[in-house]
Each structure stands twice: as C-alpha cells, then as structure tokens.
Amino acid sequence: MKLKDKVSVITGGADGIGRATAQKFAKEGAKVVVADLNEDAGQNVVAEINNQGGEAVFFKLDVTNFDEVTALVEFAVNTFGSIDVMFNNAGIGINKPFLDHTPDDYHKVVAVNQHGVYYGMLAAARKMKELGVKGAIINNASVFGYVATLGVTGYQAAKGAVVMLTKHGALELAPYGIRVVGVAPAAVNTNIVEGYRAAGLLDYMKKQQLTRELIEPEEIAEVVSFLATDEARVMNGSVVMADDGFASFKSDLRPF
Template identity: 40%
Template sequence: MNLAGKVAIVTGGVSGIGLATAKAFLLKGAKVIIADFNEEGGQQVEQQLKQDNGDVTFVKVDVASEASVEKLVATTVKQYGRVDIMVNNAGVGVLGVTHELTYEDYHKVISVNQDGVFFGSKHAIKNMLEHGDGGVIINTSSVLGSVGEGGAFAYNASKGAVNLMTKSLALQYAEHKIRVNAVAPGYVESGMVSKEALGDFYDALVDKHPIGRLGQPEEIAHAIVFLVENEFVTGSTLMIDGGYTTQ
C-alpha cells in the first residue's frame, strides 16, 4: 500500500509509539487523525505537526467507550471521506499481585486494551466495507501477550486477547482486502519508562532484553509502517522486542 493520500487514525497518538507512528505516516504523505484522551496534549501535538505542514487533526476519544470510538470514525469520515488505516494503539497497564487486584483496576485494563481494539476495529471496518477499497488494521500488542509476567495479570490477559483478535479479524475480512496485523513491542523508552522514572528497576528491564537496551518508539513505528505497506502480510503479530521472547 502506498500511504500517500491515505487516511489513518492512530489512537494513543499524543505520545510514545502513537506519536512516532503518526509522524511516520505523515512523512509518507498520509492524512492522520491523532486520537487520544489527553485533550491538552493532543491540541499541542496537532499544532506542532501542522507547523511541519502535516495534514493532521486531533480528536479526543475514550477508546473504552463504543460511542466515543464511533464518533471518532464518523468525524474522520466527515473530514477526510474515509478510513484506510486504523492503528489501535491506546493502552494502559496496572501492576500488582492478582489477589489484591480490584475488579475496577482489572476492568479498566481490559476495557482500554481489549475493548478498545474491538471498538476501533469494528467501526473502522464498517467504513472500509462501505468504501470497498479494503484497508489495514494494526493493533498494538506486547511481548506480554505471549509470555507471562508476575504482577501483570490483567495486562497479560488483554494483550494475549489482542493477538487472537488480530488473527480472527484477519481471517474474517481477508476476502474484503482488509488486512489485520499486530506489533508486539518489548519495553520501550517513554516518560514513564526511563532511568529517571524507574531507577534501579530500569536496569532490571534492560536485562530482560538480550540486545542490551530498551526499544525506541520510532523503531515500533517503522514496523507499523512496514505492516501497512506490505500487502502480503495479514494475521501476523510481529515481535519487536530486542530478543525478549527468544529466551
């Protein structure tokens, strides 16, 4: 797929992997809707990217709400006429031993990480079927969708579900030229995942990656661009994890 002129929605697009992906799409000539719950940050990012001549719009969204996601897609279609690419990237995590995990904490992770993929995929695919030219769904999973980690019960559950949701959607919609793939990052540098924020725990995270460092958001974004552009890939979850899952 040639991204020039294509219309892409990126949830969780204000920071980290989402922002890096939005920038990568813009460099390829795509039109990008940055969707995020962080309204102030979203407006700032929109203005910054417009200064670089990017065709970009911020839309506030709560991916745990189907009505909010449906409105996001409708807003995109109203402005740009269609949806070609949906990147279901927004996510949250809660750490803690399972017997102390509240249902509210558990449900928050599932509603954002899992339900958000369902709502985003459902409403993007509806438009893709309407315009009839196919499209691409990319889901942000995690290495923790394939391997367990103590204290990450809800996150493990949500990302494992994303991997199988990706396969199921890919099978359902292949005949309609709608491809569905996922990326599964290892730990990625961000404001909350940094030496300054985590102290000695940061070094423990680095040790989990045989390559000897954490990932950068741009490295995940490049993989997302690859999965969008390569028209022979569907139903795959691409590990981008510095060797984390090889052990």
C-alpha cells in the first residue's frame, strides 16, 4: 500500500496504460480519479476498481481544453480533499508517411500529446502549490521522443516536447516540493499500435525491442506506480526509459 490515501488523477485512464495504472494505483491504496473522453470505458474502469475494494471516480475530459483540465483538478480536490499525483497519460497517434501527413494530422496529435500534458502539469501544479502539497507529476513521454521511427511525425514532435516539459517543470516546481518525472515506453500492447499493425509493421516493431515482444500496459503501470511513491523522491526531472532496450541498440532489420 505504498500509495495509501494519495489522491491520484490519471488522464486517458479508460484504456491501455491509463487503465492499468489506475488499477495498480488503487491496489497500492490510492484514491483514483479516472479521466477520459470515453465515458463508458472510463466508468467500467471505475466499477472494476470499486468492486475490488478500491476507491475511484470518473471525470469526462477533453485534455485539449485547459478549462476542462482545471475542472478535473478541482473535481479531484472536491471529491477526495487533495491532489497528490497527476499522471498526464492521454495520447493518440496517427500513422502516415511524412509526405502524406497533413497539418491537421499534426495539430490533432500535438493538441492531445503535448498541449494536454502541459495543461495537466499547469493545473495540477497550481493546485498543489495552493494546498501546500509536495506532489508528483508524471508525464507519459515515449522512446519516440528520443529516436526517430517511420510514420508518426506529430507523435514524435509532441513526445520530444514532453521530455523537455518534464525537465523544465521539475526545475520550476522544485521550490514548492513538487516533483516532475516522465516515463518513456516503446511499443506497448495498446490501441495506439494499431497503425503499425495495419501497416504490417508490428512484427518489425517487436524486433526493435530486446525481448522481441510488445510491452504490456501493466508493466508500464508498475514503473509509473513506483515514480508516484515517496521512495522515488530523488527521481526528479528525468524520464525513465521503459522501452525494453529500444533506444539502446539499432537492429539491422529494415521494414521494406
């Protein structure tokens, strides 16, 4: 119960890494706010947690709207009395070759993956400072914020920005006792890899990781859970590579 009574907010909590993290946080004793645009799926996660003896509530959220993100943080405080952990997890991907990638594609992905993280950081940090909470803000970055891959122009640009937002946020918020850290997965077995599957590149993606398998969402949730604990106090401004070695070597395989 390393997160006992910590009030934790998870964006994109209805599926994938967000869902797995919400369940993990609850098992560790946290009070969880599951935030997502998909209300039915989000309510299902809340029901799963509550049926297992945890505490969770749902908030319908569009992370591209700062007013809604601010309302989410207020909701968490009004419901559970505080906010200790903010996991900015919501993300989308569009898989197209660069020359087919449009400005609309780019802005859609950046609005969720970059602006949504910034909004979550800002709203949570302001409330933590107001309440005197020495909290943790965790951002879902990606190995693709460090190394280039095919077909995900906006995703890569946004995740690179998340890496720097994490460093900058940690620097700015340290005087208030607020930590900012990130996690950088590689190819995780969630809906976001469907573009690779549709393009026939999923086996290629697996071979870019040392175990030659997709990472499971629960494995990333374990890392995020540790980052949220007081035991991770000295981890600040860094992004943990949870990439199964993706960034550590280059395969000689080619997709074409």
